[in-house]
Amino acid sequence: MSEVLVVTxxxxxxxxxxxxxxxxxxxxxxxxxxxxxxxxxxxxxARCLLDSWxxxxxxxxxxxxxxxxxxxxxxxxxxxxxxxxxxxxxxxAMMRDQLPDVAVVSVMGNSGAPNAVAEIGQLLGRSPMxxxxxxxxxxxxxxxxxxxxxxxxxxxKAEDSQAVVRPATWSPQAA
Ligand SMILES: Cc1cc2nc3c(=O)[nH]c(=O)nc-3n(C[C@H](O)[C@H](O)[C@H](O)COP(=O)(O)O)c2cc1C
Numbered sequence: 250m251s252e253v254l255v256v257t258x259x260x261x262x263x264x265x266x267x268x269x270x271x272x273x274x275x276x277x278x279x280x281x282x283x284x285x286x287x288x289x290x291x292x293x294x295a296r297c298l299l300d301s302w303x304x305x306x307x308x309x310x311x312x313x314x315x316x317x318x319x320x321x322x323x324x325x326x327x328x329x330x331x332x333x334x335x336x337x338x339x340x341x342a343m344m345r346d347q348l349p350d351v352a353v354v355s356v357m358g359n360s361g362a363p364n365a366v367a368e369i370g371q372l373l374g375r376s377p378m379x380x381x382x383x384x385x386x387x388x389x390x391x392x393x394x395x396x397x398x399x400x401x402x403x404x405x406k407a408e409d410s411q412a413v414v415r416p417a418t419w420s421p422q423a424a
Pocket of ligand 1: 259260261262263264265277294295297298301326327328330331332356357358359360361384385
């Protein structure tokens with residue numbers, strides 16, 4: 250069975266809640282990205298916005314297991330100002346050479362997830378294997394649970410069934 254790690258950054262707790270649910274559904278371990286300087290209040294919100302507008306990579310700390318020990322990593326992050334939250338940008342940039350297959354879950358008020366997925370693809374130099382998005386309300390009222398379960402199961406199945414199919418077998422020219 251393939252090993253999958255869930256890595257989350259959460260400012261106000263919603264992504265953490267979703268990551269915990271995904272881990273409890275699939276039996277996967279979870280790791281969190283922390284920040285070297287704490288955000289709070291209006292100043293904290295302003296820093297979030299500036300991080301997004303200026304594409305900043307704030308200082309982070311990560312004490313979880315090395316992503317390279319896993320077959321896939323699921324990144325769970327909020328959207329800030331229609332972009333990837335700064336601390337997740339820092340994590341992806343810092344770990345890009347250690348990250349195996351990557352799946353992305355965005356949590357947001359209502360929009361911006363495609364920009365975050367595109368940015369992660371650019372930072373990695375390859376597209377994420379799967380991505381999805383939930384609203385804050387869907388996480389808080391629990392209505393995300395069914396789709397989240399299906400999303401997690403799809404990742405596990407994709408990783409478990411990475412059979413090699415050689416072109417000689419499926420190519421029409423080989424027939
Ligand atoms: C500074 C800031 C900017 C945000 N910008 C957006 C946005 O552009 N689009 C959106 O749909 N939600 C936006 N949100 C809402 C968050 O993405 C949403 O509340 C998310 O659930 C927060 O996750 P967290 O609780 O794990 O931090 C923003 C929130 C903050 C604090």
